[in-house]
Amino acid sequence: MARTTSKTLAGVAALVLVLAACGRGDEKAGGQAGADISQGPATGTITVWAMGAEGEKLPALAEEFEKANPGVDVQVTAIPWDAAHNKFTSAITAGQTPDAAMVGSTWMGEFAGMDALDPTPSSIDKSAFFDGAQKTTEVDGTSYGIPWYVETRLLYYRKDLAKTAGYDKPPNDWAGLKEMAKAMQTKAGAKFGIGLQAGGTGSWQTLLPFAWSNGAQLTKNDNGAYNFDSPEMKETLEYYGSYFSEGIADKEAPAQPTTEPDFVSGRVPMFISGPWMMSAVEKIGGADFKDKYDVVPMPVKKTSSSFVGGSDFVVFKQTKNRDSAWKFVTWLADAKTQVKWYQSSTDLPSVKSVWQDPALTADTKLAAFGKQLDTAQAPPTFATWEQAITALDTEVEKVARSGADAGGALKAAQASADSIGTGK
Amino acid sequence: MRSSVAAGRAAWLFVLPFCLLFGIFTAWPVLQSLFMSFTDTRNRDLRTPFAVEFVGLDNYAQAFADPLFRTAAANTAYFVLVGVPLTLLIALAAAVVLDKGITRFRAFFRLGFYTPVITSIVAVAVVWRFLLQDEFGLINTALGWIGIDGPNWLGDPDWSMPALILMAAWRNFGTAMIIFLAGLQAVPASLHEAASIDGAGSWRRFRHITLPLLRPTLLFVSVTTAIGYLQFFEEPYVMTNGGPLNSTISASMYTYRQFGFGNYGYASAMSYLIFVVIAVVTALQFRLLRERS
Numbered sequence: 271m272a273r274t275t276s277k278t279l280a281g282v283a284a285l286v287l288v289l290a291a292c293g294r295g296d297e298k299a300g301g302q303a304g305a306d307i308s309q310g311p312a313t314g315t316i317t318v319w320a321m322g323a324e325g326e327k328l329p330a331l332a333e334e335f336e337k338a339n340p341g342v343d344v345q346v347t348a349i350p351w352d353a354a355h356n357k358f359t360s361a362i363t364a365g366q367t368p369d370a371a372m373v374g375s376t377w378m379g380e381f382a383g384m385d386a387l388d389p390t391p392s393s394i395d396k397s398a399f400f401d402g403a404q405k406t407t408e409v410d411g412t413s414y415g416i417p418w419y420v421e422t423r424l425l426y427y428r429k430d431l432a433k434t435a436g437y438d439k440p441p442n443d444w445a446g447l448k449e450m451a452k453a454m455q456t457k458a459g460a461k462f463g464i465g466l467q468a469g470g471t472g473s474w475q476t477l478l479p480f481a482w483s484n485g486a487q488l489t490k491n492d493n494g495a496y497n498f499d500s501p502e503m504k505e506t507l508e509y510y511g512s513y514f515s516e517g518i519a520d521k522e523a524p525a526q527p528t529t530e531p532d533f534v535s536g537r538v539p540m541f542i543s544g545p546w547m548m549s550a551v552e553k554i555g556g557a558d559f560k561d562k563y564d565v566v567p568m569p570v571k572k573t574s575s576s577f578v579g580g581s582d583f584v585v586f587k588q589t590k591n592r593d594s595a596w597k598f599v600t601w602l603a604d605a606k607t608q609v610k611w612y613q614s615s616t617d618l619p620s621v622k623s624v625w626q627d628p629a630l631t632a633d634t635k636l637a638a639f640g641k642q643l644d645t646a647q648a649p650p651t652f653a654t655w656e657q658a659i660t661a662l663d664t665e666v667e668k669v670a671r672s673g674a675d676a677g678g679a680l681k682a683a684q685a686s687a688d689s690i691g692t693g694k
Numbered sequence: 695m696r697s698s699v700a701a702g703r704a705a706w707l708f709v710l711p712f713c714l715l716f717g718i719f720t721a722w723p724v725l726q727s728l729f730m731s732f733t734d735t736r737n738r739d740l741r742t743p744f745a746v747e748f749v750g751l752d753n754y755a756q757a758f759a760d761p762l763f764r765t766a767a768a769n770t771a772y773f774v775l776v777g778v779p780l781t782l783l784i785a786l787a788a789a790v791v792l793d794k795g796i797t798r799f800r801a802f803f804r805l806g807f808y809t810p811v812i813t814s815i816v817a818v819a820v821v822w823r824f825l826l827q828d829e830f831g832l833i834n835t836a837l838g839w840i841g842i843d844g845p846n847w848l849g850d851p852d853w854s855m856p857a858l859i860l861m862a863a864w865r866n867f868g869t870a871m872i873i874f875l876a877g878l879q880a881v882p883a884s885l886h887e888a889a890s891i892d893g894a895g896s897w898r899r900f901r902h903i904t905l906p907l908l909r910p911t912l913l914f915v916s917v918t919t920a921i922g923y924l925q926f927f928e929e930p931y932v933m934t935n936g937g938p939l940n941s942t943i944s945a946s947m948y949t950y951r952q953f954g955f956g957n958y959g960y961a962s963a964m965s966y967l968i969f970v971v972i973a974v975v976t977a978l979q980f981r982l983l984r985e986r987s
């Protein structure tokens with residue numbers, strides 16, 4: 271018994287020592303540029319992680335890089351999206367990261383905060399990319415990696431039903447959009463005029479395009495805090511909420527939306543979403559559905575802006591083959607590679623000049639996405655973004671579903687965001 | 695003396711693999727998470743797990759002050775208080791019917807009632823979402839036949855939780871039923887026979903013979919069901935994602951979300967709160983349902 275006690279005491283003492291050793295080190299300042307990379311072809315082995323469909327198609331593209339650089343071997347590991355975030359964080363913790371990887375644009379703040387990413391060398395021309403997309407790679411003034419491909423959100427509408435409702439194309443302003451959505455219900459037999467997400471996870475991606483079009487800034491105090499309760503945000507949320515209170519959008523929409531079939535059947539003939547929806551609605555609508563709908567940029571309040579998402583490509587700090595990894599990433603950002611990648615994956619290029627290529631200009635719907643990308647914006651790359659925006663999603667849901675006051679909702683969201691902080 | 699020391703040594707050698715595995719994969723994570731719950735650990739600290747600030751009970755205080763955690767706790771209580779009795783009742787009814795009522799195709803029904811337990815929740819969720827659909831769902835269509843305008847189950851904050859409770863009861867009563875069946879078969883037929891000779895009806899025999907003899911079974915089933923339900927997570931995760939208006943977010947799910955946000959310290963503290971609640975509820979059940987001499 272006595273022995274057990276002394277052992278316990280020793281254990282406690284050891285624990286106290288460990289606790290006494292706790293405490294954070296100093297933080298370091300941002301705004302760095304990566305070291306220059308060497309000249310000449312890439313060599314050695316480059317391990318690369320990529321998610322989803324990109325992970326499956328990247329090996330074929332990487333083969334061309336290997337052809338151009340005979341001494342290099344690019345090993346691509348495809349990982350499913352569901353598992354990706356966990357896999358990255360545990361790899362970073364264990365110091366077992368690949369040399370380079372595709373990273374979801376909203377994870378950049380978190381990974382950079384874990385000190386896992388290598389700053390972009392100055393040899394990569396940052397002005398070649400869409401401005402909003404480039405911003406997704408910048409954390410605290412330092413750019414990590416490149417925007418690899420992009421997506422943005424546009425207004426989808428049914429051309430045939432719009433004609434029935436008396437419109438050739440959607441009006442270009444907020445008031446007009448609402449009129450048209452109403453007309454879709456009264457004249458074109460739609461159950462709901464437009465499909466907007468009634469709050470809940472990810473609804474910010476529908477709300478923020480409106481907010482940015484109204485000139486809202488999501489950060490304040492020189493990037494030191496979230497800014498959810500600005501007058502612009504309030505006006506936006508009031509406008510957004512009015513669609514639900516006036517019965518133009520479905521306030522009781524299920525958590526798993528039925529956007530595509532509703533669009534094809536004409537039940538909900540307008541919605542706001544990204545480029546992947548084109549193939550999704552055409553798959554359900556059949557061969558000639560292509561001509562029955564169109565996409566247009568977000569309607570103007572002060573300007574027309576939208577959300578830019580997509581994925582970035584980064585090089586990890588722990589890489590043993592840094593120069594070759596950066597050469598691979600530089601090659602991915604090359605205009606010719608970007609066209610090829612668009613053709614094999616249909617991912618939209620992040621490099622502006624690529625949009626002049628005939629492969630992209632031929633499709634008018636695609637051109638609309640290209641136009642919107644010029645003004646589309648990215649959310650702030652704070653490590654706590656996902657958490658803060660979940661608080662906003664919750665408040666948006668209160669406005670959309672139960673008609674809560676927009677000002678009060680935004681104050682609550684701001685209070686949550688303030689207590690969460692920017693994670694610095 | 696010497697041989698007993700050698701035997702002791704041999705014994706330790708044999709249990710060493712277990713002790714190592716248990717120590718590394720069970721005891722250490724438990725201690726580590728307890729430690730984390732008293733610190734401000736975030737995901738970026740994982741590489742240097744001890745380079746964090748010690749914050750005492752701040753995380754626990756924060757949890758009690760967090761309105762969303764309180765909502766989640768209330769939702770979990772609602773789910774447990776309605777869900778556990780409902781599941782037990784359905785299970786007991788099904789067990790009694792299978793034990794006495796149904797004689798033909800008994801194995802078929804037993805399998806049928808048990809199937810939901812072994813079916814993947816993801817597949818179940820897809821089907822239940824169809825069943826619970828507002829306009830064309832089977833449940834509301836059936837209610838329409840008898841003149842009831844069914845609610846928008848998963849879209850209405852007042853009805854989303856009842857819908858999930860219904861689904862959870864359907865999914866879980868099979869396990870309880872199997873155990874009740876075993877318990878029922880252990881009730882001696884001679885007691886029933888004696889009681890019925892004395893003129894006791896079937897309800898009185900059930901009330902005064904079957905139920906008291908089922909007490910240990912009841913205890914076991916209610917404890918395991920309550921522990922499972924207190925950690926209720928899968929149903930809202932696949933069906934509603936906690937919505938609408940956070941009406942179905944559970945304590946476990948909120949904790950999971952906080953882990954996802956990288957707030958490891960805060961999430962660990964909430965896990966320990968759930969652990970304490972489970973321990974208390976289990977102790978209460980043991981008190982209420984223990985064998986009375």
